[in-house]
Amino acid sequence: MSDTHAQTVPYVRKTMVEQSPPPASEIGVVKWLRENLFSGPLNIILTLISLWVVYWVVSHVGPWLINGIWDADSLSECREIRNATMGEGTSAACFGVIGERWQQLVYGFYPKEAYWRPVVALLVFFAGLAPVLFASLPRKLLYFTMASPFLMFMLLWGGSIWGPIAVALGFGVGYAAIKLISPINGLLGTVAAIVLPILYWFLIAGPLAGAVNSVLPIGLEYIPSKDFGGFLLSSIIGVAGIFLSLPLGILLALARQSDLPIIKWCAVTFIEVIRGVPLIVWLFTASLLLNYFLPPGTNFDLMLRVIIMVTLFSAAYIAEVVRGGLAALPKGQYEGADSLGLNYWQSMQLIILPQALKISIPGIVNTFIGLFKDTTLVVFIGLFDPLGLAGAIRASTEWNGIYWELFLFIGIMFFIACFSMGRYSLYLEKKLQRDHR
Incomplete structure (x- = not known):
């Protein structure tokens, strides 16, 4: 074979080339850091500034938390323990106030011998809520769900x-x-x-x-509403407002899209008036003005008035969120429901509302989280929510001067509740996306 012919024959490899590891800059932590934190000059500067801020916060807050004192009956005793064990001027949190007053922050002025009742009511709440949140549970448990609000009322307030x-x-x-x-x-x-x-x-x-x-x-034994306080009060107002405002908000959204002028304009007026006034004003209305419209001698429970106002306020926002979901549906969905011969309520129940509520899940949960946090506004009308009780504790002789420890505990409690709602929202969105595919 000539040299020219040998050069034109292609080379065919008969064995596989061994795999080579990727470059270190393209795998693992190094790749993530390069792409997310050090991808350019601006990102490098922002990353360094952020690291400095994190270091500054941790270096100041970390010792305060680590040196926390839990076994103390007053702020002065906390300082004595700190001076004796760590030296005067050492940064140390006085968590003794949490150990001493956590029951008051959670239960308010609820009788100690009846603490078991809110605990059992909480278990009933979760048991009744489970069939609604998780479709895999037996549907017969929904009967217990319908009975759970009355059981919780009986446990919390008592009476006949x-x-x-x-x-x-x-x-x-x-x-x-x-x-x-x-x-x-x-x-x-x-x-x-x-x-x-x-x-x-x-x-x-x-x-x-x-x-x-x-x-x-x-x-x-009957326990009056004035004995409720702390996180128990916020939970009752928040949970009641959430569960009552959702169906009312859906009805208002449907009424606002109604073809009947009277129903439509009543819904529009209600929604715009409620949304146009701050919640604190409606709470003052519930606290002060509502009694003027009731017959003389009528004793209308303040907590019930607050729950009604919070429910109406939240329902107005839920109505607009659901209306956005209804408007996002293609017109063909409505026409498809009509072509099947379904009446209005059947089409809404079987076709329109399930899709609209699926679209509206983030907005609905966001409204619920805002509502739950807004329950702290009841402190301005004389109800002792966690912030109100924190102020009362700080005004006492033993804990006069305490500050951040109480607010840290309250913030953690609210974070757990709101974070749980947010995580369930993400779970529900992912589940509905999988079911859709």
């Missing part, structure tokens, strides 16, 4: 057991009205399902509960 039962019967009246009247006239059935329970609660529920209790008195 027949009161919550009589109130629960009102929902049975509304359900019976829908089943009996809606087949004849859908609009009349809907109106009856709203009006009849209200009339029952105002006119019949109280006398009925009193009559049954006089014959068969069963219940727990």
Whole structure:
């Protein structure tokens, strides 16, 4: 074979080339640092500044936390222990106030011998909420979910057991009205399902509960609302506002898109008026002005008034979030529901609302988190939420001068609750995306 012919024959490798490791700059921590923290001059400067800020915060806050004193009965005793063990002027947190007053921060003025009742109510709350949050659980547990609010009310406030039962019967009246009247006239059935329970609660529920209790008195020791406080108070107002505002907000969103002018403009007026005024103003309205519109001698519980105002305020925001989800749906979804022969409520229940609520999940949860944090505003109308109790503790002789330790504890409690809601929101979004695919 000539040299020219040998040079034109292509070379064919018969064995695999051994794999070589990638460059160190393209794998692992080095790659992440290069791409995220040191990708350019501006990022390098910002990273160095951020590292300095983190170092400064940790160097100042770290010793304060590590040197914390937990076993002390007063701020002066904390300082004595610090001076004796660490030297005068050492940075040290006085966490003795948490160990001494954590029960007050959590339960307020709730009787100590009845602390078991909020704990059991919390377990009932989680047990009732689980079937709603996790579809894998048996659907029969939803019956317990429907009963859980009345069980929690009975545990927290006490009194006669027949009161919550009589109130629960009102929902049975509304359900019976829908089943009996809606087949004849859908609009009349809907109106009856709203009006009849209200009339029952105002006119019949109280006398009925009193009559049954006089014959068969069963219940727990009654604890008035003025004894509620701390994180227990914030949780009750926040949870009640969240669960009551969601269905009300959905109804307001549907009413705002209604073709009936009266219903539409009533919803628009309500939403715009509620959203246009700060929550603190509505709380002052609930605290001071509402009694002027009630009959003389009427004793309307302040906590109940606050829950009503918080619910209405949150419902106005939820309505706009849900309306955004409804507006994001293509018109073909509505036309598809009409082509299947579904009436308005069937199309909303089966096709429109599930998709709209899926789109609205981030906005809804964001509103709920804001609502839960806004419960601290009740301190301005005389209710002792955690911040109000922190002020009362700081005003006492033993803990006069304490500051950051109380707010750190309160912030951690609120962070746990709000972070949990945010994480469940992410879980639900990912789950619905997987189900959609």
